[in-house]
Amino acid sequence: MELIETLSNKKKEILSLWIERTLDSYAAPGFFKSSKDPFANPVGVNIASGLANLLELLLRKEELQAYRKPLDQVVRIRAVQDFSPSQAMAPFLELKWVVKQVLSGDKKMQPLLGMLDTLDCEIDRMALMAFDIFSECREQLYRNRIRELKSGSAILTDAVCPSAMMREEMKGISKNT
Amino acid sequence: MAVVKVDKLARSVAEGPSLMTGSIPTKDWMDVPAVFKPGNYAYPTKPEKLRYLDSQKGLSFPNAREWNPEDDDWKLPENWKEIILKGLADRLDRFRSLKIFMDCCVRCGACADKCHFFLGTGDPKNMPVLRAELLRSVYRQEFTRAGKILGKLAGGREMTVGVLKEWFMYAYQCTECRRCSVFCPYGIDTAEITMMLRELLHLVGIGINWAMEPASNSNRTGNHMGLTPQAFKGNVEFLCDDIETLTGIRVNPTFNRKGAEILFVTPSADVFAEPGIFTCMGYLLLFEAIGLDYTWSTYASEGGNFGLFTNTELMKKLNGKIYAEAKRLGVKWILGGECGHMWRVLHQYMDTMNGPTDFMDIPRSPITGTIFENARSTKMVHISEFTADLIKHGKIKLDKSRNAHVKATFHDSCNPARAMGLLDEPRYILDNVVENWVEMPENTIREKTFCCGSGTALNTDEIMEIRMRSGLPRANAVKHVHEKHGVNTLGCVCAIDRATLTSLMNYWVPDVQVAGLSELVGNALVIEGEQRQELTEGLRTLV
Numbered sequence: 001m002e003l004i005e006t007l008s009n010k011k012k013e014i015l016s017l018w019i020e021r022t023l024d025s026y027a028a029p030g031f032f033k034s035s036k037d038p039f040a041n042p043v044g045v046n047i048a049s050g051l052a053n054l055l056e057l058l059l060r061k062e063e064l065q066a067y068r069k070p071l072d073q074v075v076r077i078r079a080v081q082d083f084s085p086s087q088a089m090a091p092f093l094e095l096k097w098v099v100k101q102v103l104s105g106d107k108k109m110q111p112l113l114g115m116l117d118t119l120d121c122e123i124d125r126m127a128l129m130a131f132d133i134f135s136e137c138r139e140q141l142y143r144n145r146i147r148e149l150k151s152g153s154a155i156l157t158d159a160v161c162p163s164a165m166m167r168e169e170m171k172g173i174s175k176n177t
Numbered sequence: 178m179a180v181v182k183v184d185k186l187a188r189s190v191a192e193g194p195s196l197m198t199g200s201i202p203t204k205d206w207m208d209v210p211a212v213f214k215p216g217n218y219a220y221p222t223k224p225e226k227l228r229y230l231d232s233q234k235g236l237s238f239p240n241a242r243e244w245n246p247e248d249d250d251w252k253l254p255e256n257w258k259e260i261i262l263k264g265l266a267d268r269l270d271r272f273r274s275l276k277i278f279m280d281c282c283v284r285c286g287a288c289a290d291k292c293h294f295f296l297g298t299g300d301p302k303n304m305p306v307l308r309a310e311l312l313r314s315v316y317r318q319e320f321t322r323a324g325k326i327l328g329k330l331a332g333g334r335e336m337t338v339g340v341l342k343e344w345f346m347y348a349y350q351c352t353e354c355r356r357c358s359v360f361c362p363y364g365i366d367t368a369e370i371t372m373m374l375r376e377l378l379h380l381v382g383i384g385i386n387w388a389m390e391p392a393s394n395s396n397r398t399g400n401h402m403g404l405t406p407q408a409f410k411g412n413v414e415f416l417c418d419d420i421e422t423l424t425g426i427r428v429n430p431t432f433n434r435k436g437a438e439i440l441f442v443t444p445s446a447d448v449f450a451e452p453g454i455f456t457c458m459g460y461l462l463l464f465e466a467i468g469l470d471y472t473w474s475t476y477a478s479e480g481g482n483f484g485l486f487t488n489t490e491l492m493k494k495l496n497g498k499i500y501a502e503a504k505r506l507g508v509k510w511i512l513g514g515e516c517g518h519m520w521r522v523l524h525q526y527m528d529t530m531n532g533p534t535d536f537m538d539i540p541r542s543p544i545t546g547t548i549f550e551n552a553r554s555t556k557m558v559h560i561s562e563f564t565a566d567l568i569k570h571g572k573i574k575l576d577k578s579r580n581a582h583v584k585a586t587f588h589d590s591c592n593p594a595r596a597m598g599l600l601d602e603p604r605y606i607l608d609n610v611v612e613n614w615v616e617m618p619e620n621t622i623r624e625k626t627f628c629c630g631s632g633t634a635l636n637t638d639e640i641m642e643i644r645m646r647s648g649l650p651r652a653n654a655v656k657h658v659h660e661k662h663g664v665n666t667l668g669c670v671c672a673i674d675r676a677t678l679t680s681l682m683n684y685w686v687p688d689v690q691v692a693g694l695s696e697l698v699g700n701a702l703v704i705e706g707e708q709r710q711e712l713t714e715g716l717r718t719l720v
Contacts (some may be wrong), residue, residue: 011622026298026299026300027209027299027300027301028295028299028300028301028304029299031289031290031295032299035290037620038653039617039618039620039650039653039654039657040296040620040623041291041296042296042297042649042650042653043297043299043649046653076684076685077646077649079643080641080642080646080649080684081297081298081299081642082217082298082300083645086438137684140683140684141641141642141645141684142641143637143683144638144641144645144683145639145683146681146682147640148636148638148676148680149681151450151451151676153535
């Protein structure tokens, strides 16, 4: 049996385990997993939909550029959550473990385990692209901070009291005279 | 609506650790300590700001000191626990609402999945029910018979430094937007629980600078920015110059003019920071177009009231200046600009704190004759109510094609929507000033609107990540209408929105700009005698 064909048959199982493992990285993932409303549950639905698209692309052996949008959908969220960079990226590499887990659960499929090298390679490339996007997101965050500082809203906390300045000046004048 | 028990919610964790992340969140929520690290807390108040506020009549902000949330030792006063418990007892006695909120929650979980902080983080302590539980557990332990006897079995827990740190963490991961309250079958106002947590923390000198310095500036010079009367006036006049360049209309507003019919109060960000200044240009043009007899005050030069995020006494004091100025100038009523929490303070607290006023008239539009019965008690009318009334009576000429560059959607700013019910007026205005606008999905607008994620003085840059994740539910809905309908403008009626949604959009939906509603009105306004340039981007056009 062809590897890709087998994986396609097991797509549902793989995806479900992959989403499950990814959402388990949140402290209270119950709602993220259960609600299917994209507006009530943006984290759960965006991550699930992003991962579903990524798996589809992997099975179709699509060009790397096609991965950008679904990767962004997942990474942009995890880049601003309380994860270390490695934790934020972990789900993409964890797909390897998920695939092996699903295949090893079925005796007929176990021989295919040795043929996973190519897929693993594809997954690595996807993960590396995810890392690029993660860095872009973090840079965007810092650009936002700089823009806010430059926009003048920082004056909120750096305001100078004119009367205090005058007092300082007066002190200076009286010292000099 | 999810109906779940809070314990189950908190324990809905992975069967095993994630292989890659190793995260094993299997502990009871009470046993997970708050850990502070760069990016997850806003900077503490500068001691000199706190000392200044403490020195002011009617205010108490004791225990000013240098302290760092990342340190184990927060340099709390020796008797901190006694101060906190006494403070809680005092507030339970003074505020009946607090006592009810402490007792009546049945932990149905209806609020749990409605908070943008929970939706962005998956942290159970960001579920409104659990955030309140941080205080409620101490209340049970110390103030209920069951808790005193049974302790943890009755959901009680001792007030420890760890609990205090947890309060600081989560009282500042709530924007008091009150979306959760919409879904609470008992009407518990979780924002008021956050307010109490923050008040209690201030008793031991724990607070954030982004709340306290603007509040201190506001107390001293009249506005958050600390602008002097001269600077404030100068900034408005600078905008008048811009208006003249763009439209050929010379606007000459007055300041502190006694005997004006109306006092106009708006957030100071409108006269100072982009994109608020474009909204301000909209106000100035509108008032010019209808020949309104109004004045600005350089003392009540701030609509915002960071006292709301601080404590009751400071809120009252900062709010009081608006009435004091109205009285001093002898105006008949007050017109308020596009601000968020100013309207919560006005509608829900001002009348009790500083009102009811007996020296002003029930607001009546001098242009249309409409009497704003809804403002009978406060004497203050929202600019959107006022503008919608002008449009309804055909008193202003609008050319929608001047907003041809705009494909809008409307973000209901939390406080005007949920605290004063301003839902239809902004939409009516949009219908009349732009050719194209669409609604975001039903469960993200009107009373159910999602917060920008940066309200209640959380609009500071050091917590940008927190702001981005808590703003995700809002941004996600904007992204949807951007992709589906090509929306490029997010309209709103709040100064904090204008500043922070801009950052939020930059991160999540970079092709969408943020605009105050009055800016869009100003764009479309046709004024007699104008010599308008080709303004392809409305009042934002660089000429």
